[in-house]
Amino acid sequence: MSADQTVVSGESVRRRIRNGALGLACVAIAFYLGFIALLVFRSHY
Amino acid sequence: MANAHSSDTAHHDDHHDEPAKGIKRWLFATNHKDIGTMYLVFSLIMFFIGGAMAMVIRAELFQPGLQLVDPVFFNQMTTNHALIMIFGAVMPAFVGLANWMIPLQIGAPDMALPRMNNFSFWILPFAFTLLLSTLFVPGGMAAGGWTLYPPLSLQTGDSFPMLIFAIHMMGISSIMGAINVIVTIMNMRAPGMNLLKMPLFTWSWLITAYLLIAVMPVLAGAVTMLLTDHFFKTSFFNAAGGGDPVMFEHIFWFFGHPEVYIMILPAFGIISEILPTFSRKPLFGATSMIYAIASIAFLSFIVWGHHMFADGMPVAAQLFYMMSTMLIAVPTGVKVFNWTATMWRGSLSFEPPMLFAIAFLFLFSIGGFSGLMLAIVPADFQYNQTYFVVAHFHYVLVPGAIFGIMAGVYYWLPKWTGHMYSMGLAKTHFWLSAIFVNVLFFPQHFLGLAGMPRRIPDYAVQFTDWNMVSSIGGFAFGLSQILFAVVIIQCARGGKKATAVVWEGTHPTGLEWTLPSPAPYHSFTTAPEVR
Ligand code: HEM
Ligand SMILES: [Cu+2]
Numbered sequence: 001m002s003a004d005q006t007v008v009s010g011e012s013v014r015r016r017i018r019n020g021a022l023g024l025a026c027v028a029i030a031f032y033l034g035f036i037a038l039l040v041f042r043s044h045y
Numbered sequence: 046m047a048n049a050h051s052s053d054t055a056h057h058d059d060h061h062d063e064p065a066k067g068i069k070r071w072l073f074a075t076n077h078k079d080i081g082t083m084y085l086v087f088s089l090i091m092f093f094i095g096g097a098m099a100m101v102i103r104a105e106l107f108q109p110g111l112q113l114v115d116p117v118f119f120n121q122m123t124t125n126h127a128l129i130m131i132f133g134a135v136m137p138a139f140v141g142l143a144n145w146m147i148p149l150q151i152g153a154p155d156m157a158l159p160r161m162n163n164f165s166f167w168i169l170p171f172a173f174t175l176l177l178s179t180l181f182v183p184g185g186m187a188a189g190g191w192t193l194y195p196p197l198s199l200q201t202g203d204s205f206p207m208l209i210f211a212i213h214m215m216g217i218s219s220i221m222g223a224i225n226v227i228v229t230i231m232n233m234r235a236p237g238m239n240l241l242k243m244p245l246f247t248w249s250w251l252i253t254a255y256l257l258i259a260v261m262p263v264l265a266g267a268v269t270m271l272l273t274d275h276f277f278k279t280s281f282f283n284a285a286g287g288g289d290p291v292m293f294e295h296i297f298w299f300f301g302h303p304e305v306y307i308m309i310l311p312a313f314g315i316i317s318e319i320l321p322t323f324s325r326k327p328l329f330g331a332t333s334m335i336y337a338i339a340s341i342a343f344l345s346f347i348v349w350g351h352h353m354f355a356d357g358m359p360v361a362a363q364l365f366y367m368m369s370t371m372l373i374a375v376p377t378g379v380k381v382f383n384w385t386a387t388m389w390r391g392s393l394s395f396e397p398p399m400l401f402a403i404a405f406l407f408l409f410s411i412g413g414f415s416g417l418m419l420a421i422v423p424a425d426f427q428y429n430q431t432y433f434v435v436a437h438f439h440y441v442l443v444p445g446a447i448f449g450i451m452a453g454v455y456y457w458l459p460k461w462t463g464h465m466y467s468m469g470l471a472k473t474h475f476w477l478s479a480i481f482v483n484v485l486f487f488p489q490h491f492l493g494l495a496g497m498p499r500r501i502p503d504y505a506v507q508f509t510d511w512n513m514v515s516s517i518g519g520f521a522f523g524l525s526q527i528l529f530a531v532v533i534i535q536c537a538r539g540g541k542k543a544t545a546v547v548w549e550g551t552h553p554t555g556l557e558w559t560l561p562s563p564a565p566y567h568s569f570t571t572a573p574e575v576r
Pocket of ligand 1: 351415430442
């Protein structure tokens with residue numbers, strides 16, 4: 001997911017776009033794995 | 046937040062000025078307008094496929110007894126009708142509108158991540174081909190309801206892993222789309238387009254995108270656990286193995302309730318654009334509209350238990366979910382009040398977008414009220430799993446979300462194609478839709494209150510009359526939608542030239558109206574200044 005693809009050429013904006021996208025993707029992955037982890041620890045086995 | 050400098054957004058040397066020829070234009074599309082168009086066309090196709098399934102359902106329910114299809118197939122239809130309408134029709138339609146309109150409204154040359162945008166779209170045809178192909182595998186399509194509750198959903202035949210994979214793909218597509226929306230809005234606004242000046246449609250999408258990022262992964266997690274329970278001997282939702290099937294419902298509805306707001310918030314945004322235009326007045330309380338959307342989005346995370354009252358839960362939990370659900374009526378009331386106040390003493394005219402917006406206002410409110418009834422715990426014990434619930438969610442989704450989409454399409458279509466469409470045909474489409482949607486869904490309130498259960502192919506004879514009425518409404522509503530496609534196709538092919546502002550009363554909050562119609566293939570390559 002490199003910011004190379006954007007139509008924006010300003011370096012700082014490109015960096016913000018890339019970091020923003022990566023940050024949000026991490027949030028999404030955290031929710032995914034977090035809920036699975038929650039259930040792993042909540043099961044009574 | 047600081048804006049992009051105009052010199053930064055101005056160049057994009059690696060892009061051609063003209064669209065590529067033939068299939069490559071679409072396959073390798075990175076232009077937000079092309080991708081928006083593909084989303085919208087895809088959504089319309091899914092709307093008709095999902096609609097065909099609804100016709101099967103209403104045909105079977107025309108009379109009591111088993112008439113046309115066998116019960117398992119009937120359940121396959123209810124399950125897949127819902128999945129296709131939610132993930133294939135409503136959500137992609139809003140993403141298509143976002144693609145087209147967000148860059149145009151904020152003065153950006155494109156979405157921030159155009160290649161990811163291409164990928165977000167092209168996942169969908171694969172996901173839905175996979176989902177629809179389950180019709181032909183042994184055991185048929187999933188039939189346990191769109192809510193996928195185990196253990197029932199685990200009894201799905203060979204189509205089970207296909208269903209789960211399709212849902213994962215839809216989730217990935219939505220998450221990438223949402224990321225794109227957020228980084229675009231946060232980084233690509235034209236100088237001077239500060240957040241409080243931003244048009245309401247773009248605002249509603251910013252908030253919706255956060256909801257998507259928070260809850261689509263939760264759905265993905267839930268279905269992943271279904272998959273491992275089915276194939277890898279885990280027991281997340283299996284009580285015999287130490288798991289808990291009710292836990293699935295908690296997770297599903299932690300996704301599911303925000304999901305219903307994902308399907309209505311962008312419609313709120315569209316309505317907030319249309320009412321001022323055709324009232325020739327600025328939106329009443331524009332800032333409070335933004336706060337109202339944000340509060341609704343926040344509250345949508347703490348109300349999921351209202352889908353589970355009848356499961357049994359501590360009284361304190363019942364009270365919490367009941368009260369928090371009713372709290373949503375406050376910001377929703379603010380919005381309905383502001384919309385009404387926008388029209389108050391306005392110089393109203395009734396072009397098709399306005400007609401759909403006004404119908405939205407009345408009919409969405411009916412769905413809101415039946416929602417409030419369902420939120421009352423003792424009442425829900427009666428209504429739960431009946432046609433009353435079906436009536437509720439169809440009122441918020443059809444004359445709510447879908448009328449919102451249609452209003453938006455009729456509002457911006459001339460901006461996209463450069464042509465005005467046939468007002469006569471569009472108004473006919475409106476009146477047929479507005480009348481028959483009520484013939485279709487209003488009787489379902491009576492059926493539900495009288496005790497007719499949902500998701501059944503047969504019913505007791507006393508329910509016959511209202512079911513016949515509902516089915517007739519359904520066939521008529523379904524047929525009327527052909528007009529929608531006709532209007533769009535005609536408009537794409539030609540018609541009276543549209544002006545830049547398109548509508549006489551256009552109140553220029555969004556920058557789309559500063560562009561000619563049709564909007565040029567590359568727009569705002571030099572960022573405009575917003576005062
Ligand atoms: C005005 C605020 C609303 C309230 C108070 C509300 C309340 C409720 C309640 C309590 C239920 C559960 C009924 C039951 O299963 O017994 C429900 C179901 C449902 N609601 Fe709403 N709702 C509201 C708005 C919406 C909106 C805006 C949408 C979608 C655009 C929506 C879509 C749904 C759906 C799809 C279901 C049924 C889910 C299923 O069981 O398949 N609701 N609502
Ligand atoms: Cu809910």
